[in-house]
Amino acid sequence: MSFEVLSVLGVGLLLGFRHSFDPDHFIAVSTIATRTGNALKSAVSGIFWGSGHTLMLLMIGMPLVMMKTAVPPRLELIMECTVGVMLIVLGWTSIRTFRKQTEDKRGGSFEKPAQQLNLQSFFVGMVHGMAGSGALVLLTMSTLKDWTEAVLYILVFGCGTVGGMAFFALVIGLPFTFAGRFDRLRRTLGIGAGVASLLFGIFYIQDILLS
Template sequence: MMSFHWLYDPVETLDAWLASGLSGAGLLVVLALAALLGLRHATDPDHLVAVTALVGGERDAGPRDAARLGASWGIGHAAVLLAVGIPLLLADAALPAWLESAAERVIGIAIILLALRMLWRWQHRPATGAHTTRSAHQSALIGALHGLGGTGAIVLLLATKLPSTTDAILALAIFAPTSILSMTVCTAVYGRVLTHRHTQRAIPALAVFSLAFGAWYAT
């Protein structure tokens, strides 16, 4: 099976560089770096593929509708980060590896289903406005799954880099909402690009890519 690890190398390098500034930094610097990490977080390949599959088939949705999907994704993601991450930091505990692994498998399956849905919607244009609420709920759920799958790594990073639990919680409290902002902006851009009539011709190729990525991610 094709590997997509190469997609993660640039973002992991950037994250490592930003995280290196957390150790020994003052609180204001820590919060600024946490905000930058949150803004960057939306560009994780699995996040991009999932949201692309959500938006790609919505031929009657513009940037505003796409941004709404991104905000829903971000809210679901941030809610899980805070609901799970803060207790883990307070307890100085780690998320069970089996739970993270299970969440990642479910995310992979969800991406596959979204890719199939993208193909179907590309071929069968829905009635205007018929999909928006349902898609927003789906987006929030997928964001929550991504939050569960990534919470362990984020909590571990903050717990090991920062000197106190209070600092780590404050950093997480900044990271979460900035990730909502970045995903909202990203999906607004997707809404402008992917719903363009010329870009619609690339939807089948994007769907095939998403299917391959989802299968890899699930395993």
């Protein structure tokens, strides 16, 4: 493998890390991370998001790269709108969860079963990967000519997104590690993340349809 290809892969890793911080990505994951209960579980949910994202990139990207074709514009529009709908649903779910806990006089934990949240995070990552596959495939085909190197690039890019989102989710989860001391902050962050996701989802769909 040439130095040029290795350099491209290195850039792909950094781009993947940066890609995980796109607004629609970190807003979606924040609605899940705020319900995990602590930083470690939050980071794991970020890893699941990145894994789902990478899996979908490979499932869609590999055939497209091998056939040297792109995602049809109409299909890409539908996939992008799906992300917006998902953000709205995630936001509403987060708001409802934290409001219910706030109104519950018995108190109780904000935590949800880890397996349930991890599966949800994995699915969210898959939806994001589906919507972002078109742009990545075009970038890959314009940079690398050999399909095996292109697939490797997608894998390396995916590793970057896994690392980036795990780091972000870890940071989001830190206040929840001290749950007993920061109940009000926890509620505020949870509801705030939900409102941000809901509003951004509406804006996201509007922006796509009007562009």
